Amino acid sequence: VERALERGLVDEASSDLSCLNGCGLVLLALPLNQLVEPKAALLQALPPEALVLDTGSVKQPVLAAWQPQLPRFVGCHPMAGTAEAGVEAGVAGLFQGRPWVITPSGQESTADLEMARALGQDLGSTVLECDPAEHDRAVAFISHMPVLVSAALLQSAAAAEPQGLLQALASSGFADTTRIGGGNPELGSLMARCNREAVQQALAAYSKALHHLAEQVEGQDWTGLQQALASAQAVRP
Amino acid sequence: VERALERGLVDEASSDLSCLNGCGLVLLALPLNQLVEPKAALLQALPPEALVLDTGSVKQPVLAAWQPQLPRFVGCHPMAGTAEAGVEAGVAGLFQGRPWVITPSGQESTADLEMARALGQDLGSTVLECDPAEHDRAVAFISHMPVLVSAALLQSAAAAEPQGLLQALASSGFADTTRIGGGNPELGSLMARCNREAVQQALAAYSKALHHLAEQVEGQDWTGLQQALASAQAVRP
Numbered sequence: 001v002e003r004a005l006e007r008g009l010v011d012e013a014s015s016d017l018s019c020l021n022g023c024g025l026v027l028l029a030l031p032l033n034q035l036v037e038p039k040a041a042l043l044q045a046l047p048p049e050a051l052v053l054d055t056g057s058v059k060q061p062v063l064a065a066w067q068p069q070l071p072r073f074v075g076c077h078p079m080a081g082t083a084e085a086g087v088e089a090g091v092a093g094l095f096q097g098r099p100w101v102i103t104p105s106g107q108e109s110t111a112d113l114e115m116a117r118a119l120g121q122d123l124g125s126t127v128l129e130c131d132p133a134e135h136d137r138a139v140a141f142i143s144h145m146p147v148l149v150s151a152a153l154l155q156s157a158a159a160a161e162p163q164g165l166l167q168a169l170a171s172s173g174f175a176d177t178t179r180i181g182g183g184n185p186e187l188g189s190l191m192a193r194c195n196r197e198a199v200q201q202a203l204a205a206y207s208k209a210l211h212h213l214a215e216q217v218e219g220q221d222w223t224g225l226q227q228a229l230a231s232a233q234a235v236r237p
Numbered sequence: 238v239e240r241a242l243e244r245g246l247v248d249e250a251s252s253d254l255s256c257l258n259g260c261g262l263v264l265l266a267l268p269l270n271q272l273v274e275p276k277a278a279l280l281q282a283l284p285p286e287a288l289v290l291d292t293g294s295v296k297q298p299v300l301a302a303w304q305p306q307l308p309r310f311v312g313c314h315p316m317a318g319t320a321e322a323g324v325e326a327g328v329a330g331l332f333q334g335r336p337w338v339i340t341p342s343g344q345e346s347t348a349d350l351e352m353a354r355a356l357g358q359d360l361g362s363t364v365l366e367c368d369p370a371e372h373d374r375a376v377a378f379i380s381h382m383p384v385l386v387s388a389a390l391l392q393s394a395a396a397a398e399p400q401g402l403l404q405a406l407a408s409s410g411f412a413d414t415t416r417i418g419g420g421n422p423e424l425g426s427l428m429a430r431c432n433r434e435a436v437q438q439a440l441a442a443y444s445k446a447l448h449h450l451a452e453q454v455e456g457q458d459w460t461g462l463q464q465a466l467a468s469a470q471a472v473r474p
């Protein structure tokens with residue numbers, strides 16, 4: 001708290017929930033499990049007249065947990081961040097040019113949605129709006145499932161021999177491919193837990209694609225493999 | 238050729254094989270397929286008294302193709318390079334601090350191995366020496382198989398809906414994980430072809446690791462998943 005004040009990140013800081021009294025806009029930047037399973041004390045401390053936004057990377061279970069309790073809750077997913085955590089990781093312009101996703105369930109007022117959009121715009125983000133279920137499916141494919149794909153690569157390489165040689169030869173390509181798999185394990189597990197069905201569907205689609213490539217290797221279909229790799233190259237954003 | 242001379246990359250350049258006449262040291266920097274299946278004209282043009290090194294990323298089939306033909310062939314894998322290709326991609330210091338792997342089969346003279354090492358050292362590389370089969374297994378795990386893992390991710394994400402949203406939300410994590418899968422398709426296919434058995438073994442080990450993570454998601458074993466991700470994080474080089 002002192003350090004956040006010192007760095008000028010905040011004007012006021014407190015871990016006392018009574019500080020929420022009289023707030024008109026609350027942005028819940030909490031670990032995903034506390035968004036999916038809200039603490040009773042926090043629910044009670046939030047003024048019912050406040051507009052409340054969250055920052056969770058999964059939206060359906062968050063909306064299901066909060067909207068019945070808070071009439072002005074709007075689901076929000078600002079997609080910015082670094083590999084760092086903690087108060088020292090706060091940097092100016094973090095949200096600049098990054099997606100700021102709003103996921104209306106249909107219960108929100110147009111005025112509240114407009115305020116959620118305006119907040120993202122003021123931070124320089126690119127504001128997007130989509131259905132909560134579509135959001136969860138999309139992040140399963142581009143974020144949650146890839147964590148597992150990348151982690152499995154680390155695990156299989158770590159079990160291979162000779163280990164010393166593998167480590168000596170691992171290059172920037174391997175480092176890139178394993179970056180997200182070597183990230184925060186609690187977050188990786190939470191994302192899979194809170195978005196389980198979409199992650200399972202994404203894993204099934206992924207396994208099928210990998211299995212097809214493995215079959216091409218086994219069947220020595222090098223023309224087919226090269227075509228498949230060319231199609232992968234073509235779709236890389 | 239003119240451009241290479243112009244850039245000062247070479248003192249002389251020619252596509253006429255007769256330029257090999259009288260050469261004492263030849264470094265074969267050729268596409269992998271031309272290293273695995275040497276062209277007869279090249280084999281004939283190489284002076285039998287020359288020390289010949291290659292740069293292929295697979296070593297057993299290259300050694301099998303060249304050593305019976307050339308008494309002084311030494312297998313070599315300088316692990317440097319960029320995503321760029323062609324004469325404009327040549328940069329000073331490319332090999333600085335990068336692995337320069339020599340893979341003796343046992344047929345080489347100590348003097349020739351020493352010369353191959355000295356070349357790597359002169360370029361500022363870290364010279365390593367290992368068995369050709371061990372080399373091929375190691376690169377299968379840290380380079381060749383990961384290309385397929387990464388390509389499958391691109392393919393499965395490209396087939397998911399809604400595609401526009403996926404592309405809008407794909408962030409640096411997705412870009413990192415799919416970088417090598419979106420690389421040169423001809424090279425990716427060639428690496429799998431020339432190192433098929435090791436790539437198949439690596440794919441089998443990888444699929445097993447991913448399957449285990451998928452089982453944890455399906456079985457909702459979140460403690461186990463978090464532990465698995467923590468172990469992955471711990472082994473990341």
